[in-house]
Amino acid sequence: IGYPHLNVKIGATHGGISVGEDGASHQCCEDFALMRTIPGMVVMSPSDDVEARAMVKAAYEHEGPVYMRFGRSAVPVFHEEDGFTFQIGKGEVLMDGSDVAIIATGLLSYEALEAGKALKEAGISARIINMATIKPLDEELVLKAAQECGKIITCEEHSVIGGLGEAVCALLSEKCPTLVRRIGVNDEFGHSGPAADLLKQFGLSAEHIVEVAKDFCGK
Structure with missing residues (x-):
């Protein structure tokens, strides 16, 4: 698909730890890394139902290969369908802040948003960014967050190797x-x-994001 740059769209379901009881053999946490290495492949992961629908339409209109990762578990819908637009390669600021920027993808975008609310009450101003497109990365948005906040936290239901975190680190370095x-x-x-228990155990929760942010910001 990648070499001849075919106009193929891949919708992969059951990604990440939240697959749950099916266990390790079904919990794919390496797909971002694998797909990112294929030249010309777009890699995306929606945060809720509204974004998923818009993402599929954008992928259909895009000329070239696209990989979309969908989860198994139901997640809260925090986007309003009316007026919502999705653009491949563009992130979204869900909450503004200046002490630390939290860049999340997939179901962790909602967790990051909840963490941002808790951090605000604790006196930490967190910028929450939903980065649905992992490749191509919204470099402009990431660099702006780095320059204005000085600290970045990445959150993904994926291995810390080869995914959103490493894409952000590569750009910033x-x-x-x-x-x-x-x-x-x-x-x-x-x-x-x-x-739900697995997500908490692996630190993929709002509570853990808050802990990391507080430690990072020295509070």
Whole structure:
């Protein structure tokens, strides 16, 4: 698909730890990394139902190969369908802030948004960014966040190796050296269990994001 740059759209379901009881053999946490290495492949992961629908339409209109990762578990819908637009390669600021920027993708975008609300109450101003497109990355938005906030936290339901976190780090190391903390699956396989419990166990929750942000900001 990649070499002849075919106009093929891949919709892969059951991605990440939240697959739950099916266990490690079904919990794909390496797909972003694998797909990012294929030249010309667009890699995306929606945060909720509204964004998923808009993403599919954008992928259909895009000329070239696209990989979309969808989860298994139901997630809260926080986008308003009326007026929502989706553009491949563009991130979205969900909450503005200046102390730290939290860049999330997939179901962790909602968790990051909830973390941002809790951090605000704790006196930390967090900029929450929903980065639905992992490749091509919205470099302008990432660099702006790095320059204005000085600290970046990435959040993904994927291995910390090869995914959103490494894409952000690669960009920043070349164009704007910035302190980064990566939240994701730490070079290990998952295991069987209820999805919500597994997400908390692997640190893929608003509570853990808050802990990391507080430590990062020295509060």
